[in-house]
Amino acid sequence: QKEVEQNSGPLSVPEGAIASLNCTYSDRGSQSFFWYRQYSGKSPELIMSIYSNGDKEDGRFTAQLNKASQYVSLLIRDSQPSDSATYLCAGFYNQGGKLIFGQGTELSVKP
């Protein structure tokens, strides 16, 4: 089992819809999780971080964490074509503190 797993997609949603991106992780000791966005040919940039169970909202983005189920998600409301990118879920693994990324989910928002 990979440390952090995502559906690779691609996920296609119409403009204005809600995009739902999912991630599972294997290390029950992981405490903090991150969603990074990566445009084609660019480096990843941080969108959201979450470390407590429940929801965290920031503008059109909501991150959800369920530690019992070892599940992290990202919801993007009112999706825009500019949201089209690959979304990477990441969590710290084991005691050493290295940050492990999932394989990313490609999102396409159609006008």
Place this chain on the structure above:
Amino acid sequence: GAGVSQSPSNKVTEKGKDVELRCDPISGHTALYWYRQSLGQGLEFLIYFQGNSAPDKSGLPSDRFSAERTGGSVSTLTIQRTQQEDSAVYLCASSPRGGRAWSGANVLTFGAGSRLTVL
């Protein structure tokens, strides 16, 4: 510096040659990471430096890969006897501190990457 700086931005080399990739992290950041991203793939962890602790080398794919970090700042990733499968973008990232406990200070900032092509 203002951001994470990587050089070279592009490197084309012949199979069997050695290459060095350089990363200059944000000043004061104690944690430094190297990742590899092959075309259309996610980020593959390579190595992690945290302060003066021994680096976590668990992601290095073979003994042809090595990295060092001098003076707790600049890092160099060296690939010896390059192979075609080494072709990828090598990303460096730094954070104010490492560790997995949430502190807000373990958020990574990435450099622009070094694209390596092995012919």
